[in-house]
Amino acid sequence: MTHPVDIHVGKRVRHRRWMIGMTQQQLAEKVGIKFQQIQKYETGMNRVSASRLFDIAQVLGTDVSFYFDGLEGASGPDGAKGTTPDVLADKEAMDLVRTYYAIPEAQRRRLFDLARALGQAA
Numbered sequence: 001m002t003h004p005v006d007i008h009v010g011k012r013v014r015h016r017r018w019m020i021g022m023t024q025q026q027l028a029e030k031v032g033i034k035f036q037q038i039q040k041y042e043t044g045m046n047r048v049s050a051s052r053l054f055d056i057a058q059v060l061g062t063d064v065s066f067y068f069d070g071l072e073g074a075s076g077p078d079g080a081k082g083t084t085p086d087v088l089a090d091k092e093a094m095d096l097v098r099t100y101y102a103i104p105e106a107q108r109r110r111l112f113d114l115a116r117a118l119g120q121a122a
Contacts, residue, residue, distance in 0.1 A: 003044070003047070005071065006044040006047045007043075009044070009068070010042045010048070012066060012067040012068075012069070013038075013041055013060070013067065015094060017038075017060060018094060019094065019097070019098055022060070023035075024038040024042070027056070027059060030059045031056055031059055048067075
């Protein structure tokens, strides 16, 4: 049985890899493993060891803690699931974020302010 933490960590690996435009093959080569192992990590089928997660984090340019961010929100103390949607699971949202960060900073700030105003007006 797959543990929810392994699934969460795997999703975070996949989305970070996708955000920086790296393939499973490229990540695997840089970490020194086969791409099939990356596939298994990303689906949560295989658990990522601490040392391997450290290596993956270095290659993907993050802290190890990044892969656990949002985990507390997965379920409350009573075991109830949170109502916040998993934005990282939505390819359209991830494409939007990637495109957003490609915009020069000054324009990006204005776009952010516009989006916030539209969201508050809705």
